[in-house]
Amino acid sequence: MQIYNQILSEIESGSFKIGDKLPAERELCEQFGVSRVPIRQALSALELNGIIYSRQGEGIFVKRNEINNAQSESAIFFKSISPEDIVEVRMNIEPIIVRLAAERATEEDKEELRSTIQEMEKETMDGVYVPETDHKLHYGIAKASHNDLLINIMAAISNAMKQQEMWKFIRDRTVTRPDYRDINFKEHQLLIKAIENHNEKLAVDVMTKHMNNLYDRYWKE
Known part of the structure; x- marks a missing residue:
């Protein structure tokens, strides 16, 4: 900070x-x-x-030299969003985002995603989970969809996750654990490979499984 x-x-x-x-x-x-x-x-x-x-x-x-008032007001709004709302939206919208990403990703998009997954791999090997890298990867997937509304929705989801204290608590007792951290990386790695290969079906299947696992880890542990 x-x-x-x-x-x-x-x-x-x-x-x-x-x-x-x-x-x-x-x-x-x-x-x-x-x-x-x-x-x-x-x-x-x-x-x-x-x-x-x-x-x-x-x-x-x-890009801009100040955070506008709307963003300050949105921070208050995001704090009121429950973890259940976040998971529900992600489970439904991220498979749509990744399908478009697999269809539309440019070489530049793929290179950016490869760079981010390499960051995550290094962090995983070092035994740490960095939420910002996770957010960056999902935001990069949204950017590869080339749909401005979906990109903004993904940014809103990321902001909600950052502002929600209970989300941080749940995250810190799941994906920061060594077993979940390794699985989390492998799932993201499969996502990027599917996008690189423009395999829309596989990308959707992997993201759906990733989101279902996210639900299971957060609410059943």
């Missing part, structure tokens, strides 16, 4: 203007004296809030 707030502060103050390119991850790591994980977490949160955007192979750029 400190990194997020500092980068946001620099953007709001005009140190980085709309359209400017942010320093590379390596430079930010050196600047803040941290590893890439917290840098990527902060950048993912800034992207989800519409402050920055990434262009594969080019870098990260400033």
Whole structure:
């Protein structure tokens, strides 16, 4: 959060203007004296809030220099959404999103998803679960659908998950466990492979299973 707030502060103050390119991850790591994980977490949160955007192979750029009032008001709204609502929406909408992603994903989309799944693989091998990477992957799948409404719905789901304290509690007692963490990664890996191969049916089947497993892990444990 400190990194997020500092980068946001620099953007709001005009140190980085709309359209400017942010320093590379390596430079930010050196600047803040941290590893890439917290840098990527902060950048993912800034992207989800519409402050920055990434262009594969080019870098990260400033999209907007402030968080508007609507977003502040939405934070209050998202806190009121129950974990049951979140799971119900995800179980129904993410198979639709992944079907379109498998159909429409460009080479650039696939490269971005491969990069994110590699991050998740490294984190899994290091024995950690980073929720921001998970969110980034599902948001990347939504972007590959090339449907602006679905992309915004996925961003709203991610915001609801971040604001809901009970969701965090449930998540921390499930996917952070070694057995679930490994299964979680493997399911995501299968999703990306299905999208890469433009296999719509497999992508839907894997996502449906992933969402059903999500339900089972959260409510039956």
